[in-house]
Amino acid sequence: MSDDEADPELLELLRQSLSLSKKAASDEVSSDTGVLKSAEHIYANAIDVSIDMYGTKAAAASLFKTMQQRGYSTQAWSQHDLHPAIEQGFSEVGMVNFIFTMDLLNFSFWSELSETERYQVEYLGKRWTGYKSLVACLRRALDEGVPITTPRYWNDSLGSDDVLRHVFRSATDEQIPLLEERIAMLREAGMILHQDFGDPDEIRSDEKETLEAELDQLALGPADGSEVEVVVADPAPIESLPADVAMESAQAGAEVETDTTAPEITQSNVVSEANNDEVAKSSLPQPERRPDLTVLRLVEKADKSAGKLVNLLAKHFPSFRDEARFLSKRVRLLKRPQIFVADLWAAFNGAGYGEFTDIDHLTMFADYRVPQMLRALGVLVYSPPLHYHISSLKEIPSGHSWEVQLRGCSIWAVELIRREILRQHPEAAATGVNAVLIDFLLYDLAKERESAGEISASLVCFFCRALRELGGTLFKIKWLKMPDLQVVPRS
Numbered sequence: 001m002s003d004d005e006a007d008p009e010l011l012e013l014l015r016q017s018l019s020l021s022k023k024a025a026s027d028e029v030s031s032d033t034g035v036l037k038s039a040e041h042i043y044a045n046a047i048d049v050s051i052d053m054y055g056t057k058a059a060a061a062s063l064f065k066t067m068q069q070r071g072y073s074t075q076a077w078s079q080h081d082l083h084p085a086i087e088q089g090f091s092e093v094g095m096v097n098f099i100f101t102m103d104l105l106n107f108s109f110w111s112e113l114s115e116t117e118r119y120q121v122e123y124l125g126k127r128w129t130g131y132k133s134l135v136a137c138l139r140r141a142l143d144e145g146v147p148i149t150t151p152r153y154w155n156d157s158l159g160s161d162d163v164l165r166h167v168f169r170s171a172t173d174e175q176i177p178l179l180e181e182r183i184a185m186l187r188e189a190g191m192i193l194h195q196d197f198g199d200p201d202e203i204r205s206d207e208k209e210t211l212e213a214e215l216d217q218l219a220l221g222p223a224d225g226s227e228v229e230v231v232v233a234d235p236a237p238i239e240s241l242p243a244d245v246a247m248e249s250a251q252a253g254a255e256v257e258t259d260t261t262a263p264e265i266t267q268s269n270v271v272s273e274a275n276n277d278e279v280a281k282s283s284l285p286q287p288e289r290r291p292d293l294t295v296l297r298l299v300e301k302a303d304k305s306a307g308k309l310v311n312l313l314a315k316h317f318p319s320f321r322d323e324a325r326f327l328s329k330r331v332r333l334l335k336r337p338q339i340f341v342a343d344l345w346a347a348f349n350g351a352g353y354g355e356f357t358d359i360d361h362l363t364m365f366a367d368y369r370v371p372q373m374l375r376a377l378g379v380l381v382y383s384p385p386l387h388y389h390i391s392s393l394k395e396i397p398s399g400h401s402w403e404v405q406l407r408g409c410s411i412w413a414v415e416l417i418r419r420e421i422l423r424q425h426p427e428a429a430a431t432g433v434n435a436v437l438i439d440f441l442l443y444d445l446a447k448e449r450e451s452a453g454e455i456s457a458s459l460v461c462f463f464c465r466a467l468r469e470l471g472g473t474l475f476k477i478k479w480l481k482m483p484d485l486q487v488v489p490r491s
């Protein structure tokens, strides 16, 4: 390096000491999520939920057998009715943005109404409920030309409350639970993505000038007093983005910049992810195309670590920070950050943006559906007070000790099932049997039972272990109303 060139390491040191470099802020993220440790702590101190050893062994055997029979793998993810796939015309940017949007809102589809009256979404000539109703809303919006999976859109004037309410519209009188909270979460996440992972091009000019001025003042002249040229890193020109992203954005303009002065949004003048090409051919004036790479940058910041990506989500996004207090200790459950990473891993089959070196460190995702299945399999056992509370259809408030015990013990139970499978079948380690696939399978089995009428949507029939052993009948009890998201009213 010649004398008059600025020392890049010195400049980075200056930036970090002034905490001007975003790079410094996110490098402190650990790859250890702490979720399994929290789950073990909850299990070790739970008095209302326990894990049955025999049930766990039996569940491990039957789940492994089912996995073998179905050849269960990440491939199952793309075979789902509504999940996006590259083969359907989604770009990689579009897939990542879709999955982020989906898992940002992937909570609480609970209804107390009957199958016919509960919230449901009409799409592709079918009625979708539960988690699938959310995915159907996103697909339907894209088909209707609303770029609902483009983070930039969430705070664009075109993305009004009315437009977003229309995206989640119901085919029945019941609307999607927590609609206003979901809209607020979209806007908050869009702002955070722009602030923390925004395109350097989009840094406000005054912000950039401030940065340059501060660095100018601090640039240390070399010993011989010659001038040091302060270089403020220019935004990476689009051609220097990873080949696949540059290609995606050059070809398909995966995202469309919504021009706030554009005419009222109509089906034809907004380019959606899924039908870029058709509209590209249309005669309409095409707005400037620029991909929204903020989620990609978030994913890339994790350096292919699943644990780091989970922690980045919990660190930057309050709505992903799924934690609770149990016996006056903070515990981490992080259901949706983990399910986002798992969905990326499955959607991309462990490659590209789905490649994670530590995917096996993820745990089960503590929702309200998989615990039902664990109970039905005889893995989870409830204390009489908890069982009575549930069977008398009483709600369990968010953050209540019972909720934390149910979620934490479910995570620990799936870990014990995973260990038992590997104990019974050491070869399974090579086939990638991990908590993610066990969880996915438990969820899918629960939904299959629901479709087969064994578990109705609003009333969940449990084989109460004690009754079954006494040859008792099926206990018709309603699953506890346990919102899996701690919704803090937005001030």
Ligand SMILES: Nc1nc2c(c(CN[C@H]3C=C[C@H](O)[C@@H]3O)cn2[C@@H]2O[C@H](COP(=O)(O)O)[C@@H](O)[C@H]2O)c(=O)[nH]1
Pocket (backbone or CB within 6 Å): 076, 077, 080, 106, 107, 108, 109, 110, 129, 130, 131, 132, 364, 365, 366, 367, 368, 369, 370, 439, 440, 441, 443, 444, 484
């Ligand atoms: N632990 C766990 N929880 C999951 C899922 C999924 C869907 N994942 C798909 C991706 C790959 C798999 O093959 C699945 O097909 C949704 N949920 C949660 O359930 C609740 C919705 O329930 P219901 O109202 O009945 O649809 C809600 O809290 C939602 O966040 C999962 O996989 N694991």
